[in-house]
Amino acid sequence: xxxxxxxxxxxxxxxxxxxxxxxxxxxxxxxxxxxxxxxxxxxxxxxxxxxxxxxxxxxxxxxxxxxxxxxxxxxxxxxxxxxxxxxxxxxxxxxxxxxxxxxxxxxxxxxxxxxxxxxxxxxxxxxxxxxxxxxxxxxxxxxxxxxxxxxxxxxxxxxxxxxxxxxxxxxxxxxxxxxxxxxxxxxxxxxxxxxxxxxxxxxxxxxxxxxxxxxxxxxxxxxxxxxxxxxxxxxxxxxxxxxxxxxxxxxxxxxxxxxxxxxxxxxxxxxxxxxxxxxxxxxxxxxxxxxxxxxxxxxxxxxxxxxxxxxxxxxxxxxxxxxxxxxxxxxxxxxxxxxxxxxxxxxxxxxxxxxxxxxxxxxxxxxxxxxxxxxxxxxxxxxxxxxxxxxxxxxxxxxxxxxxxxxxxxxxxxxxxxxxxxxxxxxxxxxxxxxxxxxxxxxxxxxxxxxxxxxxxxxxxxxxxxxxxxxxxxxxxxxxxxxxxxxxxxxxxxxxxxxxxxxxxxxxxxxxxxxxxxxxx
Numbered sequence: 001x002x003x004x005x006x007x008x009x010x011x012x013x014x015x016x017x018x019x020x021x022x023x024x025x026x027x028x029x030x031x032x033x034x035x036x037x038x039x040x041x042x043x044x045x046x047x048x049x050x051x052x053x054x055x056x057x058x059x060x061x062x063x064x065x066x067x068x069x070x071x072x073x074x075x076x077x078x079x080x081x082x083x084x085x086x087x088x089x090x091x092x093x094x095x096x097x098x099x100x101x102x103x104x105x106x107x108x109x110x111x112x113x114x115x116x117x118x119x120x121x122x123x124x125x126x127x128x129x130x131x132x133x134x135x136x137x138x139x140x141x142x143x144x145x146x147x148x149x150x151x152x153x154x155x156x157x158x159x160x161x162x163x164x165x166x167x168x169x170x171x172x173x174x175x176x177x178x179x180x181x182x183x184x185x186x187x188x189x190x191x192x193x194x195x196x197x198x199x200x201x202x203x204x205x206x207x208x209x210x211x212x213x214x215x216x217x218x219x220x221x222x223x224x225x226x227x228x229x230x231x232x233x234x235x236x237x238x239x240x241x242x243x244x245x246x247x248x249x250x251x252x253x254x255x256x257x258x259x260x261x262x263x264x265x266x267x268x269x270x271x272x273x274x275x276x277x278x279x280x281x282x283x284x285x286x287x288x289x290x291x292x293x294x295x296x297x298x299x300x301x302x303x304x305x306x307x308x309x310x311x312x313x314x315x316x317x318x319x320x321x322x323x324x325x326x327x328x329x330x331x332x333x334x335x336x337x338x339x340x341x342x343x344x345x346x347x348x349x350x351x352x353x354x355x356x357x358x359x360x361x362x363x364x365x366x367x368x369x370x371x372x373x374x375x376x377x378x379x380x381x382x383x384x385x386x387x388x389x390x391x392x393x394x395x396x397x398x399x400x401x402x403x404x405x406x407x408x409x410x411x412x413x414x415x416x417x418x419x420x421x422x423x424x425x426x427x428x429x430x431x432x433x434x435x436x437x438x439x440x441x442x443x444x445x446x447x448x449x450x451x452x453x454x455x456x457x458x459x460x461x462x463x464x465x466x467x468x469x470x471x472x473x474x475x476x477x478x479x480x481x482x483x484x485x486x487x488x489x490x491x492x493x494x495x496x497x498x499x500x501x502x503x504x505x506x507x508x509x510x511x512x513x514x515x516x517x518x519x520x521x
Contacts, residue, residue, distance in 0.1 A: 040358040043291040044298055051302025065303075073300030076362070079293035082286055083368040088231055090279045091370060091393040092243045093272050098390035099247025100254065100269065101504075110502045115391050118494045119399045120435075125333050126325070126404030126486075127434035131427050133325035133405075134412040140317045141416040240397050283371040290355070290372070294362040301477050315471050318413040322479060325405040326486050333401075334493045342500040346493075352380045353492045360488040361481045366396040369488050377492050383499040391498060395491030402483025403451070404434045410472055411456045417468040420460050429459050449476060 054072075059065050165175060224230040224238035231239065254269060338346040356376040360369045370392055377388045408430040415422050422430075433455045452472060457463055 039291045040294055040355060043295040044358060044362065047295040047298030048302060050295075050299045054299065054303030055305045057303075069300050069303050072303070073296050075289075075295075076293045076297030076300060079286065079289065079296070080363055080365065080368050083363070083371065086279055086282050086286070087367060087370050088239065089275070090283065091396075092231075092239050092246075093276045093279065094374075094389035095240055095243035095393050096247035096250065097269075097272055097276060098386045099244055100251045101386040111387060111390065111498055114498045114502055115394065115494060118497055119395065119490075122329075122333055122337075122401050122490050122494065123399065123404045123435050124431070126329050126401040127408060127431040129325040129328045129332075130322075130405035130408035130434060131412075131431055133321045133328065134409050135427075136324065137317050137321040138412060138416060141413055240394055283375075287372060287375065290359055290362075294358060297362045301481075305477070315413070315475055318409060319475065319479070321413070322406050322409045323482065325409060326402065326482060329401055329405060329486060330489065334489055338493050338497055341497045344500075349380050349382060349496050350489075350493075352376050353489060356488050356492060357485050360484040364477075364481045364484050366400075366484055366487045366491075369484070370396050373488055373492060377495045380496070383495045384504045386504060387499045387502075388495055391495045392491050395487075395494060399490050399494070400483070400487050401490045402486035405486070406479060406483055407434045407452055407455050410452045411459060414456055414466050414468055414472070415460055418466050422460075426459050430455065433458060449473065 054065070054069065057065055222238060222241045224242070227238070227242055230242070250268060335346045335350070338344075338349065342349075353373075353376045356369055356373040359372040360366065363369055373392045373396075374388055377383050377392065378385060408427075411430055412422055415426075449472070453465065453469065456466060
């Protein structure tokens with residue numbers, strides 16, 4: 001019989017719960033809040049269906065579709081903007097308070113070391129699974145750039161007023177009105193009516209070296225020279241690092257007051273706790289409209305794609321390899337490692353994480369999912385609030401397991417497409433780069449495209465943009481969402497494992513029987 005400790009909420013969380021109960025909505029929103037998982041899944045399914053339908057809509061006026069999608073995605077855009085607005089101060093305040101509380105009970109170093117250790121372990125495993133799944137499917141990859149199945153339709157016009165296109169006897173085209181093919185006035189205006197040239201674009205041409213990626217993407221991003229600018233730019237790496245240092249310093253000030261027998265816990269700490277309570281109320285309001293935001297975001301994202309079938313067909317094996325690696329990470333690391341470490345049923349824990357996963361798929365942003373991730377972990381009743389509010393924001397900054405899997409898969413797919421056969425040394429280097437680069441990836445949508453380009457050019461000694469990179473961009477809206485779901489899942493699982501290995505006695509207790517039937521393995 002295995003017992004699992006249950007986390008009691010802290011004093012300020014109890015106040016938050018009271019406020020949340022008083023401000024809980026009624027009517028339709030009350031029904032949705034009562035069934036959060038079901039409502040999000042239903043709205044997501046509706047969004048997928050509506051998005052697929054819109055992707056086949058080709059109005060006579062091309063701008064009509066873009067305008068319609070802009071308004072359809074309005075709720076989702078406002079939702080993400082509001083979350084980003086609140087989540088920046090929330091992360092800073094939460095991490096600082098958590099550091100103080102953990103230092104008060106002597107658990108700060110233990111929890112911090114275990115958290116970093118698990119994050120490095122899961123990211124390393126992600127890189128290995130990414131390489132393994134690529135090896136499994138690499139024999140199915142085709143060499144040569146994918147070719148669009150649609151015919152290329154072009155229209156020509158003359159830039160000189162009153163002139164028109166004339167075909168010469170040799171088959172060359174030139175403009176009339178006494179112009180010749182050598183006349184600089186005789187220039188053509190080309191219109192890509194089928195969009196074939198535009199969709200085959202290879203995307204950005206600039207890339208950076210691996211050294212610069214690590215130097216600027218990790219170290220200079222973590223240690224900022226302007227904390228106000230870090231707040232303004234939502235630099236979560238710098239915010240988390242500074243809040244940890246700030247929390248340690250504030251804890252020492254608070255301990256000094258205690259040693260002087262002062263009853264005042266400090267103006268800053270009291271302000272932080274009050275501010276945290278206010279931010280939690282705002283977050284609860286935002287969470288109530290999550291299903292509608294999910295519907296808006298998914299519909300707009302899928303509906304904006306011109307040809308879903310063609311995009312997935314061209315890179316189907318890359319998607320399949322990436323998904324296989326993600327499933328392996330979920331089964332062997334998140335489920336298997338959690339069961340081994342905690343000696344408890346992982347499914348009883350993971351069932352509470354579905355709302356966070358759904359939000360991650362809709363927003364494609366680990367940062368925007370932080371509030372829902374915190375709420376989902378606290379709903380498990382197994383992780384103290386102090387631990388949760390430290391690990392989740394930190395994980396959104398440094399734990400990118402989805403990226404660790406996808407980077408090697410994308411690089412190997414691009415290599416074979418361009419006639420390069422990766423060797424053992426290339427695979428090893430890809431794992432190393434996947435681990436280091438994923439740490440430097442920003443927790444926002446589509447942040448990994450430049451890192452894929454950097455990793456590819458570093459491993460295979462190339463420059464510029466390889467052929468087929470445009471297709472990586474084309475499916476990024478989908479793959480980025482899958483990566484975010486895996487990243488968020490990893491953050492929540494690490495929360496459970498760290499809490500089990502380094503329990504905070506003040507926030508935990510065991511039920512009267514000493515056992516929990518749902519936690520028995």
